[in-house]
Amino acid sequence: MENTQVQALLEEMTIEEKIGQLGQLSADFFPNGQATITGPMQAQHMDLDTLYRSGSVLGISGAKQVRAIQADFLAHNRLHIPLLFMADVVHGYKTIFPIPLGMAASFDPEIVKNASAVAASESAAGGIHVTFAPMVDLVRDPRWGRVMESTGEDTYLNTVLAAASVQGFQGEDPLDEEHIAACVKHFAAYGAPEAGREYNTVDISEWRFREQYLPSYAAAIKAQALLVMTSFNTLFGVPATANQHLMRDILREELDFSGVLISDWDAIGELINHGVAGDLDHASDLALKAGVDIDMMSFAYSRYLKRAATLDAETKRLIDESVLRILELKNTLGLFEDPYRNISIERETATELSPAHLVDAQHAAEESIVLLKNAGQILPLQPGTSVFLTGPLSESNDLLGSWSWQGKSTPDNTIAAALGQRCEVKSVPDVGYHALNEKQLKVALGGAHHYDTVIACLGIPSSESGEATSMTDIRLPEEQMTLLRALAADGKRIISIVIAGRPLDLSEVDAVSDAVVFGWFPGSRGAEAIARILTGEVEPSGRLPMSFPRSVGQVPIYYNQYNTGRPLTHTPNDAENKYLSKYIDEENTPLYPFGYGLGYAQVTLQSLTIENTEMSSQKPMVAHVRLENSSNRDGRAVVQLYLHQKIGETVRPVKRLIAFEKVAVGAGETADLLFSVTEDSLRYMHTDLTNTADAGEYELLAGLSSDATQAVGFTFTNGLKEKSDD
Numbered sequence: 001m002e003n004t005q006v007q008a009l010l011e012e013m014t015i016e017e018k019i020g021q022l023g024q025l026s027a028d029f030f031p032n033g034q035a036t037i038t039g040p041m042q043a044q045h046m047d048l049d050t051l052y053r054s055g056s057v058l059g060i061s062g063a064k065q066v067r068a069i070q071a072d073f074l075a076h077n078r079l080h081i082p083l084l085f086m087a088d089v090v091h092g093y094k095t096i097f098p099i100p101l102g103m104a105a106s107f108d109p110e111i112v113k114n115a116s117a118v119a120a121s122e123s124a125a126g127g128i129h130v131t132f133a134p135m136v137d138l139v140r141d142p143r144w145g146r147v148m149e150s151t152g153e154d155t156y157l158n159t160v161l162a163a164a165s166v167q168g169f170q171g172e173d174p175l176d177e178e179h180i181a182a183c184v185k186h187f188a189a190y191g192a193p194e195a196g197r198e199y200n201t202v203d204i205s206e207w208r209f210r211e212q213y214l215p216s217y218a219a220a221i222k223a224q225a226l227l228v229m230t231s232f233n234t235l236f237g238v239p240a241t242a243n244q245h246l247m248r249d250i251l252r253e254e255l256d257f258s259g260v261l262i263s264d265w266d267a268i269g270e271l272i273n274h275g276v277a278g279d280l281d282h283a284s285d286l287a288l289k290a291g292v293d294i295d296m297m298s299f300a301y302s303r304y305l306k307r308a309a310t311l312d313a314e315t316k317r318l319i320d321e322s323v324l325r326i327l328e329l330k331n332t333l334g335l336f337e338d339p340y341r342n343i344s345i346e347r348e349t350a351t352e353l354s355p356a357h358l359v360d361a362q363h364a365a366e367e368s369i370v371l372l373k374n375a376g377q378i379l380p381l382q383p384g385t386s387v388f389l390t391g392p393l394s395e396s397n398d399l400l401g402s403w404s405w406q407g408k409s410t411p412d413n414t415i416a417a418a419l420g421q422r423c424e425v426k427s428v429p430d431v432g433y434h435a436l437n438e439k440q441l442k443v444a445l446g447g448a449h450h451y452d453t454v455i456a457c458l459g460i461p462s463s464e465s466g467e468a469t470s471m472t473d474i475r476l477p478e479e480q481m482t483l484l485r486a487l488a489a490d491g492k493r494i495i496s497i498v499i500a501g502r503p504l505d506l507s508e509v510d511a512v513s514d515a516v517v518f519g520w521f522p523g524s525r526g527a528e529a530i531a532r533i534l535t536g537e538v539e540p541s542g543r544l545p546m547s548f549p550r551s552v553g554q555v556p557i558y559y560n561q562y563n564t565g566r567p568l569t570h571t572p573n574d575a576e577n578k579y580l581s582k583y584i585d586e587e588n589t590p591l592y593p594f595g596y597g598l599g600y601a602q603v604t605l606q607s608l609t610i611e612n613t614e615m616s617s618q619k620p621m622v623a624h625v626r627l628e629n630s631s632n633r634d635g636r637a638v639v640q641l642y643l644h645q646k647i648g649e650t651v652r653p654v655k656r657l658i659a660f661e662k663v664a665v666g667a668g669e670t671a672d673l674l675f676s677v678t679e680d681s682l683r684y685m686h687t688d689l690t691n692t693a694d695a696g697e698y699e700l701l702a703g704l705s706s707d708a709t710q711a712v713g714f715t716f717t718n719g720l721k722e723k724s725d726d
Contacts, residue, residue, distance in 0.1 A: 001336045006327050010320065012079060015308045018323045020053025022301040024086070024262070024294050027060035030069050050302065052076040055326055056084035056130075056294060061093075061406065063343040066127025070339050082339035084330060086183070088403055089131035090149060091115065093122035094352040095524050096400045096407035097361050098368045099465075099501055100135065102520030104151035104545035105597075106367035107638045107662050109164035112151075115364055116168025118357050120179045125351040126406070127343050129333050130181045130227060134165035136216040137186055137231075140556040142546065143196025145469030148402060148501035148521070150191055152545030153558040153594060155212050156657045159219035166223040173224065175332055177341045184220040186231030186264060188246060189213045193233060196555070198470045202233040207650070209235070211685035218255055226329060227260045230292060232267055239274045241267040242286035252291055260325050262294040263287065269298030281307075288315065293322035358525055365522035365529035371540035371598040372506070372548075373516040378453070378493055380536025380600055386424040388448045389416050390487075391480065393457035393499050395429035401501055401521025402466025413524065415457050415497065418531035426451065433461050436479035445486055454492040455534075456484055458499070458509070462521060465501025474552050475505045488512035497530060503548045507591055518542075536600060541636035541662065543597040543705070547590035554586065559594040559706035560653040595657075595705040601635025603665050604628055608702040608710035616717045617693075621677040625702050625710075629665040638662050641675050642701040642708050648694055649686050655701055655708065682716055 001009075010018075029046050052073060060066065066085055074080050091097045097115040098105075106112070116134070123131065138158055139150040151161045162184070171179035189209055193200035204213070221228070228251065230241040240246055241263050251257050268287045269280060277283035284300040295301040304311065304319070311319075334341060371379070381387065393399075395416045397409040412418075416427040428447045430440050448454045458480045464471070475481070476498070487494055496513040498506065501521055510516055517540075519530050532538040549557050564581040568574050568588060582588055606626045615621035629635045639662075642655040658681040665671045677700065682693035695716055701708035 001331050006324070006331050009079065009081070010324055010327060013323070015311070015316070015319070016305060017053050017079065018319050019301060019304045019308065020050065021055035021081070021323045021326050022293065022295055022319065023054050023299070024056040024058055024296045025051075025054050026297060027057050027069065030057065031072055032065070032068060048076070050305065054083065056086055058086045058296065060085065061087055061123065061126040061128050063125065063127055063345050063348040067340055067343060074339060081327070082330060082335040084129050084335070085127055086130040086132065087123070087128050088133065088405065089119050089123045089128060089180070090133045090135070090403035091119070091401070092361065092404060092523065093119050093126060093128075093406050094408070095122060095354075095357040095361050096404045097364045097523045098526070099148045099401040099521045100151055101148050101501070101545060102368040102522060103364060104157065104161055105370055105520065105542040106364065107157070107543050107660055108367055109160050111364050111367055112161045113164040113168035114360055116165045117171065117179070118360055120169045120171070122352050122357070124178055124180050124341065125343060125348045128180055129335070129341070130183055131169060132183045132185060132229060133169070134162055134182065134220065135185050136162040136220050137189070137191030138213050138216060139191035139546070140558045141192070141196040142474050142503040142549070143471050143552070143555060144191065144193060145198060145465050145471070145502070146191070146467055147503070147546070148465045153547065154545065154560065154657050155215050157545060157660070158216035162216045162220040163223040166220050166225045170224065170226065177334065181226040181329065181333060182220070183227035183229050183262065184217060184225045185229035187217055187228050187251060188231060188240060189235050190231035190233055196470055198468050199232045202235050206236060207685055207687065207689065210689060210691075214250070221255045221257050225259065226332065227262055228257060230261065230263050230267055232264055232270065234274065239271055239276060241292060242271050242276055242283075242290050244290045247290040247292070258325070260293045260329050261291055263292050263296045263298070265296050266298040268292065268295050268300040285315070288318050288322070293325050353524075361523050362525035362529050365526045366532060366538045368520060368522065368542045369529060369533050369540060370518045370542035370544055371515070371533070372518055372592055372596075373510055373513060374598055374600075375514045377600075378495060378514045379534060381423060381453070381534050384424070385453060386451055387419070387426075388451035388454045389419070389425055389427040389457060390429070390431060390444045390448065390454065391457035391483065392429070392431050392433045393459050393497070394427050394455075397527070398462050399499065399522055399526040400524065401462050407524060409524065413527045415527050415530055418527040419455075419534065422531060422535050431483060432479070433459075434477050434479055436482055441483060441486060444483060445490060448487055448490065448492055452493055453495065454487050455495045455497060456487060457497050458484070460500040460504070462501065465521070472552070474502065476509065481508060484509065484512055495534070503546045505549055505552055505591070507550050510591065539601060539634065539636050540597065540599050541638070543595050543638045544592055545594070547594045548592040550591045551586050553583070554590070557590050560656045562651040562653055593706045595638065595640050595703075596707070597638070597705070599635050599637070601629050601633040601665070601667070602631040603635040603637045603704070604630065605639070605702060605704055605710060606670070608700070608712055610700065610712050610714060613714045614717050615677065615714060617679040621700075621714055623675040623677060623700060623702070625673045625675065627663065627665050627671045627673070629667060629669055632667045634667050635665045636662065637665060637704055639673055640703055640705065640708065642703070642706065643681060644699040644701065645682070645684070645694070646697040646699065648684065650684070652684065655706065657706075679716075
């Protein structure tokens with residue numbers, strides 16, 4: 001359909017039909033619809049005329065069901081305007097990849113892009129048009145359950161992976177039937193709730209918002225994301241869903257977003273609870289003025305139906321503006337030509353869980369798993385090793401994680417089954433996540449007594465990560481730690497495998513374990529990936545996208561902090577000087593820093609050199625990094641390049657990531673990498689909210705984690721707040 005035809009369709013619609021397009025319902029409202037519910041339900045009567053004017057539906061999929069609902073809807077809709085079908089396809093549809101925080105640990109945008117492409121292909125075959133993904137919120141607090149849906153604590157890594165995910169979901173322009181529309185969420189700063197508590201207030205300055213949080217949204221929108229979702233939180237003192245400055249000035253004008261803006265579940269209705277709206281009529285007016293096009297499940301916009309005849313000209317204009325964006329999205333998806341987008345049971349069956357997709361999911365899991373400790377090179381396991389497995393996850397297939405609503409884990413997707421194909425394995429799984437009695441402990445210790453090597457499969461269930469799962473205690477449950485302590489007291493060599501959806505306080509786990517492997521929730525082929533890592537068939541190459549604290553009392557802890565006026569000097573004098581920024585009962589440093597991870601090969605960063613110590617906007621700086629593998633095993637490393645500005649108009653972070661590259665280094669070989677550092681990498685947010693670079697002294701740092709080991713100084717010779725072209 002041509003754009004002129006879309007405009008003509010808008011002009012043909014009655015005001016009631018236009019208002020209908022602004023509402024999103026769960027599939028439960030439709031004949032034979034059974035939806036996956038992802039928010040609070042409220043009793044709501046819906047007459048058939050209103051139902052068949054609706055614009056979109058969420059939480060249902062499957063070619064047969066979607067086709068039936070769409071056909072019934074079109075038979076009753078006067079202008080035959082098809083429904084949009086939306087759902088949370090976050091890290092896979094039927095084939096489940098590692099959780100997004102796990103895929104971020106791969107430090108590989110191609111893995112993220114491919115995972116999104118596979119999810120798009122499968123979900124499109126199942127009738128989905130729009131996914132509520134990617135979530136690009138910057139997160140530094142592991143107490144918040146939705147950290148699992150993020151890509152971590154670093155602004156630059158988030159921007160790279162946000163763009164990759166959008167590109168994977170949507171493919172090339174024009175969008176074809178193998179791809180779906182991406183909805184970037186949650187705008188904005190949803191990942192910074194006070195105290196890590198879900199749905200809580202966010203209170204950061206606009207300067208910090210623009211410096212650290214906004215870039216990932218901007219990158220996703222630059223990648224042509226077709227939708228954006230509002231966040232539940234307040235920002236700058238106003239709930240996001242009613243925040244005209246945020247939505248009109250920043251999103252629409254500055255970021256040049258012209259796509260569809262949708263509320264989160266009941267977010268418009270919740271403006272009443274926030275205390276900025278007195279009733280649903282008031283809430284709907286605030287959201288519409290902010291530019292929210294679709295009301296998800298609060299039934300606020302449907303209030304306009306009761307006063308349709310008396311709506312003022314400005315409200316009608318705003319409704320037309322929103323409806324036109326919705327119609328244009330449907331047109332982009334090709335729904336006017338084919339409301340079913342060529343879905344069929346045959347296509348669905350051929351696409352879902354295909355062998356190629358499972359191979360991709362396994363590869364993503366292998367690249368995401370992080371080796372955190374390997375004392376005495378206890379790993380990899382040698383051929384023929386006899387091992388004893390215990391812990392709640394030894395024979396559990398709870399490896400998919402939250403937001404895998406269509407995923408089905410196979411019975412053999414367990415660590416015991418996968419490892420049993422490679423080693424002699426004895427498994428005693430009779431231990432719960434939160435349950436351990438004296439008999440269970442005795443059985444576990446009795447079985448372990450005959451083995452030198454014990455693998456403790458520990459973790460947090462998938463039900464305790466994701467939305468609405470904020471926690472104040474981010475240690476493993478005490479029952480699991482009791483088991484681990486008892487095994488250690490028996491003198492066993494202990495390999496701890498931890499499965500979780502968030503960074504944890506693993507201080508005690510680290511202390512009593514010889515090796516620690518962090519598997520996140522690794523997905524449909526996660527157990528196989530873990531087994532291949534343990535046996536050395538695959539070199540561990542995952543690196544942490546978030547710092548792991550020594551204690552929850554350090555939270556939020558992140559590598560790119562700002563210096564204080566009384567920083568540590570990292571000399572013995574720190575112990576003598578009381579008046580420094582430090583704890584009296586814990587170190588300032590994390591247990592494991594951002595970017596950290598071990599391999600079996602001995603890969604080290606040997607040198608960092610630069611071609612020119614003076615750079616300008618016309619003359620980028622070229623940095624050379626050399627790696628060396630001193631072992632007889634092929635290795636992998638993630639080279640990370642950081643920047644520190646010595647003096648700025650505002651405080652600057654101690655370091656910030658500006659580039660990274662995952663590289664293979666052959667046994668006994670060296671590898672040389674080149675990085676080009678341009679003026680863009682030097683820009684930061686000034687007090688007048690311009691993103692510019694200063695002339696002055698800088699330091700470039702390179703390392704295999706944020707504890708960068710090599711540094712060199714350089715000067716940027718022009719700048720002094722030169723205005724950015726964009």
